[in-house]
Amino acid sequence: MIKEAQFSDISLANLTVGRTPPVELIHAAAGAGFGKVGLLLMTATAQPLQHEVIGRPDVIREIKAASKDTGVGVFDVEAFVLSPQTDMERFRPALELGAELGATHISSIGTEFAGNATFLSREQRTDLFGRLCDEAAQFGLTVGVEFMMYRDIQTWRDALQMIEAAGRANAGLILDVLHFFRAGAAPFDLLQIPAERIAYAQLSDCVAASPPPEKLAAEARGSRLHLGEGAIPLQQMLDLLPAGLQLVIETPVATEAGFSTLERAKSAAKHTTDFFQAHACAPRVPAAPHP
Template sequence: MITDLNPGSLSIANLTVGGGDPVALIEAAGENGFGAAGLVLRTAMAKPLSHEVIGRPEVVRAIKAASAATGVRVFDVEAFVLRPGVEASSFRRALGTGAELGATHISCIGTELIGNDSFLSEQQRLDLFGGLCDEAAAFGLHVGVEFMRYRDVPDMAAALALIEAAGRANAGLIFDVLHFHRTHGTPAQAAAVPASRIAYIQLCDAGQAEPPLEGLPVEARGGRLHPGEGVIALDAILDVLPAGPQLVIETPVAAEATLSLKEKVASAAEHAARFARARSARLMARA
């Protein structure tokens, strides 16, 4: 059971601020009490990053300095996409940069179904994933697999099957409550996942209406809700998930799209704290 939702124990995902400046994100995270933050090193979409880090030593130095000054550690770096034409060795530079920044985890995802007509075979995906895990292990990094209905690792069963087939000790599941909800996952299914197989947990909430497949990426990248403001059975899910894995706040909210980076981080912190207080009260009432 997860009971500790203190902001100092939480990480804030880069997606919450829509890919903003990494130094500014770390500084804002520190100002608002977050203990960690996630950074984007590789794009998962068909457009370049707005803030490049790899190959820019001055940016790496600035991120490390901000982390040291604020006490906000870099928790995870993303995104490592399993797609055709990619060799595991091509991930090495990003992995090295992530390790230099102090990250302990990386995010691995499948190929997006929308707009693509070329996909890896099951064996090719397994081989590439195993190679990524081996490359990551050389840098002391843990690989989290995030399932999404609109990618070719579409659900929790597929992600766990990939992890089990690879047999790498440094691989686990990214449990994003939005994607779990949109694949109609139940608390009983969440409870059945071995704690050792959960890399980390991403928290948000979602509206009642379920988007069509082509609308799911839009929701995931900019249409989430703050915890406690939607219909996801967060209390029931948190009751059965293990307390050990890192909790990450990932809340790109459509109504906040025009806010500044600092304002988005402050809102995420405020709403996370509000949800934590409400959950604590509910747990006390149940005791």
């Protein structure tokens, strides 16, 4: 699929630029040439959101205006945690708002191995996931499952097993290449995943040596590398993914933590374009409507 990639179709993950107001993210994405963004509507950790959107009509209006002005669409919203504390009623406003903002996908994740966390059984988690898919379907949303070694949906096999057991048409696996690599998977493992069960791919890179388990979350949230700067066999993986699959750039780079939102977005765009051009695939980043 690497030869079919068009940069303006790629989405910029909010994690790439840090926790920033949605409107600032949208304008930065436009300034860097990205065509889409992912928005954080619900917290995936014990920490509250820094920039609340749900229940903020003024913020929602600003997001819609920024999206219209820049042409940058909302691809996905996150994050929906599958845990014993999950309240489907609390999810519903986020699903409704995601669809209202134009999103087509949401991300669901397992419970993090941290503190005094409690966990669902496999059967309970599958049932909860199925109910989330049913709720999301009412808003035309596809539910992606992101696996992580520091949560109780750890590998692509765990995620796919739950997806198949739930049996919902609007469900798929989120292929975050960092988590795929840290779980010990190899590119040819992708051939075991039905193409229709891959919702989208999140691209980044990392060093070869894995951090200890207790530091995996910190790496994922703040210490990734730009594409082609690490050990992940990205070209082989991209060559095995379905043509036309949505790509998301998720590269929170530690050395860029002090950059502005726009600087981080532009750095992600430059490194992504350099990687794709080095592999004879991507066109140059188009001129952005808002610098």
